[in-house]
Structure formats: structure tokens, C-alpha cells
Amino acid sequence: MKLYYLVLAATLFTGLNTANAQQTDLKTSQDSLNHLLNEYYRLNVIVFQANSTIEDINNIFELFTDDFTYVHEQYGGVYTRKDLYNGYKRNQENGGYDGEVTDIKVNSKIFGYNAIAISKSFMLKKKGGIKAGDPQLALFEFKDGKIYRITEYWK
Numbered sequence: 608m609k610l611y612y613l614v615l616a617a618t619l620f621t622g623l624n625t626a627n628a629q630q631t632d633l634k635t636s637q638d639s640l641n642h643l644l645n646e647y648y649r650l651n652v653i654v655f656q657a658n659s660t661i662e663d664i665n666n667i668f669e670l671f672t673d674d675f676t677y678v679h680e681q682y683g684g685v686y687t688r689k690d691l692y693n694g695y696k697r698n699q700e701n702g703g704y705d706g707e708v709t710d711i712k713v714n715s716k717i718f719g720y721n722a723i724a725i726s727k728s729f730m731l732k733k734k735g736g737i738k739a740g741d742p743q744l745a746l747f748e749f750k751d752g753k754i755y756r757i758t759e760y761w762k
Contacts, residue, residue: 640718640747641718641723643670643747643753644723646670647754650663650667651711654667654699654704655706661696661699670754671753671754672753673688676688678759708732709730709731709732710729711730712739713725721750722747724744724747725744725745725746726744727742727743728740728741728742743760745758745759
């Protein structure tokens with residue numbers, strides 16, 4: 608605790624603005640969370656292609672904590688890491704990943720403490736070109752530098 612007060616006093620006496628220092632730390636944290644979010648969606652687009660492999664699925668799951676959960680009330684509720692992995696595998700084996708999804712566009716983000724709320728749209732191959740799907744809301748929570756929970760709020 609004494610160290611905290613020494614640092615605070617040094618900061619005040621050197622004329623540094625602690626609000627700016629906190630903002631810089633938050634930006635660094637946001638950059639890290641944003642990178643994980645972007646990597647998650649980049650890897651999912653790879654999996655959604657017809658020629659994806661089990662290794663492509665494994666790459667996504669490296670981003671998750673061991674106690675990761677996926678929550679989507681409209682599609683069955685709460686899934687453990689293992690449940691979700693098996694679902695990805697099943698979809699891949701059944702031909703569910705056919706290349707219709709060409710990209711995932713993040714429309715907006717709100718950063719919180721170890722969390723990002725996002726609006727996203729799947730970019731889909733349709734007659735006449737690529738079309739944006741309906742906007743969808745999701746909440747990403749992070750722990751120990753990995754994705755801890757994803758909660759989806761769309762039908």
C-alpha cells in the first residue's frame with residue numbers, strides 16, 4: 608500500500624496527468640481485447656469455408672480459456688468448451704460449412720472492463736453478389752488474455 612502512495616505522489620509531483628496515464632493503460636487493454644475479437648472472427652471465416660480442416664477449428668479454440676462457455680438462448684442455452692467444439696466438428700463433417708459466409712463485419716463496439724459488446728453482420732454469398740446479413744448482438748468476456756465467454760443475443 609505504501610508503494611501505491613509513493614507512485615501516486617511521484618506522479619502528482621512530476622506533473623503527469625493520472626487520467627491520461629489511466630487512459631493509455633485502458634487503450635492498451637482495448638487493443639489486446641480487440642485483437643482477440645478480430646482473430647476470433649478471422650479464424651471463423653476460415654472454418655466456414657468448404658475446404659476447412661479440423662486444424663482450422665483447433666486454431667479458434669486456442670483463443671479460449673479452459674473454462675470457456677458459449678451462451679445462446681435461442682440456440683439451446685449454455686455450451687461448454689467441449690460442447691461447442693463438438694458442434695463445430697459436427698457442422699464441418701456434415702458439410703454445414705460451405706463458403707456461404709465470406710466475412711464477418713463488425714458494425715460497432717463498446718468496450719468495457721474485460722468485455723466488448725458488438726454488433727456484427729455475416730457477409731453472405733447470394734445471387735447477385737455479397738450481401739450483409741441482419742445485424743446481431745454479442746458480448747465477449749475475457750480472462751487471462753483469452754476469450755472466457757461469448758453470449759449471443761440474436762435469433
